[in-house]
Amino acid sequence: MARLAFILLCHKDPEAIVEQAQRLTAAGDFMAIHFDARADPRDFRRIREALADNPNVAFARKRVKCGWGEWSLVAATLEAVRAAVAAFPEATHFYMLSGDCMPVKSADYAHAFLDAHDRDYIESFDFFASDWIKTGLRDERLIYRHVFNERRNKALFYAALDVQKRLGLERAIPADLQVMIGSQWWCLRRGTIEAILDFIARRPDVVRFFRTTWIPDETFFQTLVRHLIPETEIESRTLTFLMFSDYGMPVVFHDDHYDLLLSQDALFARKISPEAAGLTRRLGALYASGGREVVVSDEGRRLYAFLTQRGRIGRRAAPRFWETEGKLGHGRELLVVVCKKWHVARRLIARIEAATDIPCIDYLFNERSCPLPDLGGIETTLEKRHRHRRALLRMLFEYHEVERMAICLDPADFDLLEDLRGDTARTRVLEVACRFSDDDLVGHARRIGLAGPRTRPETLARLLPTIRNEIALEHERIRDTGAAQHVQLREGDPPEAAAARLAEFLGLGPDEALEIATTENLFAD
Template sequence: MAIVAYLLLCHRDPETIVALAGRLTAAGDLVAVHLDRRAPDADFAAIRAGLAGNASVVFARRVRCGWGDWSLVQATLNAARAALAAFPQATHLYLLSGDCLPIKSAVRLRADLDDSGSDHIESVDFFRSGWIRTGLKDERLIYRHLFNERRQRRLFYASMAVQKALGLRRAPPADLQVMIGSQWWCLRRSTVEAILTFLARRSDVVRFFRTSWIPDETFFQTLVRHLVPTTEIRSRAPTFLMFTDYGMPVTFYNDHYDLLVAQEGYFARKISVEAVQLRARLAAVYASADRGPAASGGGPEIHRFLTGRGRIGQRFGGRAWERGAGLGQGRQLMLVTCKKWHVARRLVERVRQATGLASADFAFDDETVDLPDLGGIERSRAKRSRHRRAFLRLVYESLGTDRLILCLDPADLEIMADFQADGATVRILEIVCPFSQADLLGHARRVGLLSDASPPGVAARVLPALAQDLERETARLRAAGFPALFRLTPGQKLSEAALVLAQFLAIPYDTARGIADTATLFDD
């Protein structure tokens, strides 16, 4: 009988991870957990505590994960090595995310694995299959990607442009046919061991994929096809997932139970953390001694039909900005407003380090701000601003949080008022920064009022008017009557600043004091 060791790639939600690992091991399976190194240490401690004493769980060496880069493959390899070392009885390794839940019973999965004698991994030709619908294709492989497109967008595309201009194309290792497919798979133990043995003697393959883009969709897919006979590969992902028209994974809720259990996969991704009823029903499915009914499938076709109706004016479901005008009941939004953006960013970074609080930076002011993939609405400042509450609601959902900190320019009084009118809990922190003549001159140049070639007389007329504008922005903010407006100034005592931050962030005073005690906070 097949014995499955699940490799859980997790990023957040300790309670969800503990619950999932507990359900899997209660059914007799094994689990290797990899938690993103970017997650707070407190989350990792909570997971370890929640699974303490469970001999069927092992923890993999953590790495900092970034969407689209090698770190996701490295995290998977670390989890696989941990599972192989800890569980000699495991016959199969099944890669899952923390957002997955079973849609078939463990009995059904094990019987199918025994019957198939195959590896379950989607693996189709990279260049001829048409698997990639939009975005970069050949460029994923033929250029070296040293920067992350999400976090270092300008450097990512600049590096690729330089390589293209200089003709620095490269070819994949000559003996490999590059394949592509879903990141999620279930492989036999012998296959994973063969991959690790192959990598030990083929450093060139590691080097190639380490600098490719989105290697989690090509690395295992290519090596399995290279090492395993075609007759022993079922080229279909064992985990069911769907994508929206905007390229976002569909999230499933309580009313999707019948759709999910009818699909051909053994697990489904992504299940909403709020779908408590769905989670309970799927847990019962996995623990059932019954193999369950035959799968009917049709999920992607039904989804394409319903979403396709939007193109002819007969949409089945509302768009993000039509599903509700609010950020979401019970959510907290903390607005940091400061004319010196670098000061606001410095404070928010200290808050993030100390509390793990998620941030959307200057999303409504900075065109190039780094944001999660939200299906396209995040790609320009105009799109974010057009339906700003809906945009932020998507940010909350994507980051899996109910607490978010956002930076705004003091000129964004209308945006502050809009969020203040929402049903969420909104607090505002004004960081007061003095502006010297040099500061005013630099600001005038940044906003295009002056240039290095401007005559001195122009600056003499512009700078006083600019200083008055800044004073009026501050006066309008304080006259707006916001009920939860806090103020941080360079001259405040440490104890006063700590109290302001504790109230604004709703965090313990000692934590706030550590944040306030940042000597360089107001530096230019």
């Protein structure tokens, strides 16, 4: 059976460290602790004394003064790894942790998971080919030597870098290595750890190289695991659930994130807020609970993106200059049916097209599979359609040889709608306001990836009000513009009222509009 040796790097909060060690070793696992040599020595003595009688806890023989971005973090990790390898011959896996990590599965689940999946878990992407690094130094991390800490000695750090650049002091990467990059939170099998320790004993040149790279904890283990272990035995992901904000800061979890964390495809999570006492208590009890039945829906990152990355009102950015240059043309009229329930809008425009001579195109900016004629390639991808939206619509007007045309938009496409309203062509908007049951919202959440078939009912119950409010906000923004050519068709309107609104939108007589308004099962799901 799998038994874990946790590699814990820490520098503060001795009480929490003691609790974490006792909690994780109580289930039969092990822990090797490296406490930063820069930290208060009295804190370290308190940790040693509190855990002195715990045979499943070991301490790094040598304590290293750690600094973010330095080799010292890798050196500290290696000291703790060596201590764990020597002290715990029964350990089958070695798992990197920090003091603000907590388990999100039971020990029994973790052991069974690792028994069933004989592989190493470590993010490792090609350093030069991937886009893992979003900002800051990239190639410079490797090809120049870094002996100063950017956070403590910013002036010296960049002065040394500038001197090397001006003098052309680039260095070669060890020829047999393909440098990889990824998260420092890994879980490696014992054989892999022993292979790494043996490799660095034989290859001091590799250690010298990484010793003066910048942020080596994101490249050292990632590179050596790929160098030493067959690709089929590596899964390029971390078993620690973590997220980062748009600004590169770790997302912090609080008491109300318990169910979310449990449902993620991970064994641990970071960062847990120091103030989240309830979450810490519940997750601590979970590890020793013995339960193995877990529903993994893994929607955490999609939920976070949904709630935070769409931006505030205004949606982040103004239209690009190339989106405002093209015009649909004076004298033309674009009829826009805005509806969240796409099947309702499709039924409506199919009826409009059958009853009139207006060509109707459904969600061409939302669905790649929307049938479009060959327009020279501009129609082939959603990205191209959005980038050249006015050119695309102008070509569709010309293709159909008409001056009036109807399209469908999702109400989330507010910026696109506003852009079209600003065109020289006349734009009329029919907002179709549908009723949404809880089942409708669940289906919507699954279609857009916010939930899966295994998402827990409790998670869905908390998610549904957010989705309902989001849909309501989308419609409010459309109505709040106060545009003159805006008509609203509501589910449940009497046929005569619906016909009047359709007549206004389409410019039809009352009888023709009533025929469309009474389309059978128009709002049926």
